[in-house]
Amino acid sequence: MTAEPRLRSARSAPVQPGYATGERLMRLPSFWIVIALLVTGGVRMTMIAGRFAGTYPVATTTAIALFALLAVPFWLVVTELDFLEREPLALLVLAFAWGGLVATTVSLPGSAALDDLIAKLGSPHLAADWGAALAGPTVEEISKTLGVVAIVLIARAQVNSVLDGVVYGAMVGLGFQIVEDIVYALGAVALAGRGDHVEPVITTFLLRGFLSGVWSHTLFGALAGAGIGYLVVRADRPWRTRLGVAMLAVLGAWASHVLWNSPLFRDGLGNGALALLAVLVFKGLPPLLLIMVLVRSAHDREADYYADQLAKLGDPELITPAELEVLKSGSRRATARWHARTRAGLRARSAVRRLQRAQARLAVELSRGTPDLGRWCHEVRRQRRILARLGHPEATAPEGKGPWRRTASTVFTTALAIAVLWAAISTLGGG
Incomplete structure (x- = not known):
């Protein structure tokens, strides 16, 4: 029996039918509501940008360019989180647009109100100290979480793991973070009162984008998205448990945001660059570690499921037992590509990555029982033949090479990031 007929007998993935494109999507009321909200938010943000561009054209162009560049590495990292089952580009763009157009449009006036x-119910002093910590997170986290809910309503089949919720939530947060930072940068230009100068834009970029970006809205959105993903996909759990986990995740995103915006430790660690860096790490590190644990857990659960689908094939030409273990781990996949590069060159590295991508897609299609399985079997075999011609027939790496290299890379990257942060803070007058 060949591999392709055996693929058709595989168990389907535990997902429900969804709406991707076409007439069925057009008939969804939720789709048109989302479109209307995006158009309304787009018009509102265009008006705001237009007013700034008319008065400060150079500063506006600089702000958009800088924060657009900042979005690129964040986008790449977020989309790479779910290597085994990548999300459709259209939905990623929609999530980003919701954060940048809808959530910001709601949050700017909502937070001020x-x-x-x-200030009225408490006191002006309370509002001055804790207003940003209480008002902003309350409005912003709700509006961002609704973006993930919107994805679920119009494309349920594309949210079939907790990791999917993390990805969409992070993308909503990224859109919000980029657009909000542009607005703040241009507001800083107006507040400076020196005309069309880019210095306030650069300062805002370093503070809000570079220094705060890694702990900010992308992270909060990912945490809330994990809760929505759990609510949607864990049908094996009682409804109350799923709802409780979702509410706890959104509350965690809100609490992390409150901590970040709070005046805690504002004066307690001094005014130096090292003190400011310590505050950034103290406030930002806990939610970062939490979302890393959640991502790892969700990734491992998803990887085990898809690995089981591939293991049923029993065809080493499609995937060997060693490659199966490599495919389940992001660090092992990276190590396998690195080993191919050192042993057989750049072409081998590219072929290993394409092979891994084809194997992952084959696993997804296998779990869904779709008729497009033969295409991915053919692609896997094609990349296998390329690797064989290059003298590197299997996408694995010798035991023991990966962890040491990964550890060294992590230590170096962390040290470099701390050095750059410290230098940036000192440049901004913190030292």
Whole structure:
């Protein structure tokens, strides 16, 4: 029996039918509601950008360019989180647009209104100290979480793991973070009162984009998205448990945001660059570590499921037992590509990556029982033949090479990031 007929007998993945494109999508009321909200938010943000561009054209162009460049590495990291089952580009763009157009449009006036309410019900002193910590997170986290809910409503089949919720939540947060930072940068230009100068833009970019970006809205959105993903996909759990986990995740995103915006430790560690760096790490590291644990757990669960699908094939030409273990781990996949590069050159590295991508896609199609399985079997074999011609027939690496290299790379990257952060803070006058 050949591999392709055996693929058709595989167990389907535990996902429900969804709406991707076409007439079925057009008939969804939720689709048109999302489109209307995106158009409304787009018009509003275009008006804001237009007013700034008319008064500060150079500063506006600089702000958009700098933060657009900042979005690129974040986008690449977020989309790479779910290597085994990558999300459709259209939905990633929609999530990003929701964060940048809808959530910001709601949050800018909503946060200001809630801040005024805190001042009236509490005191102006309370609003001055804690307004940004209470008003902003409350409005912003709700509006961003609704973006993940919107993805679920119009494309349920594309949210079939907790990791999918993480990816969409992070993308919503990224869109919000980039657009909000552009608005803040241009507001800083207007507040400086020196005309069309780029210095306030660069300062805002370093503070809000470079220094705060890794701990900010992308991270909070990912945490809330994990909760929505759990609510949607864990049908094996009671409804109350799923709802409780989702609410706890959104509350965790809100609490992380409150901690980040709070005045805690504002004066307690001094005014030097090292003190400011310590505050950034103290406030930002806990949610970062939490989302890393969640991503690892969700990735491992998803990897085990898809590995089981591939293991049923029993065809070493499609995937060997050693490659199966490599495919389940991001660090092992990277190590396998590195080993191919050192042993057989750049072409081998590219072929290993394409082979891994084809194997992952084959696993997804196998789990869904789709008729497009033969295409990915053919692609796997094609990349296998390329590797064989290059003298590197299997996408694995010798035991023991990967962890040491990964550890050294992590230590170096961490040390470099701390050095750059410290230098940036000192440049901004913190030292």
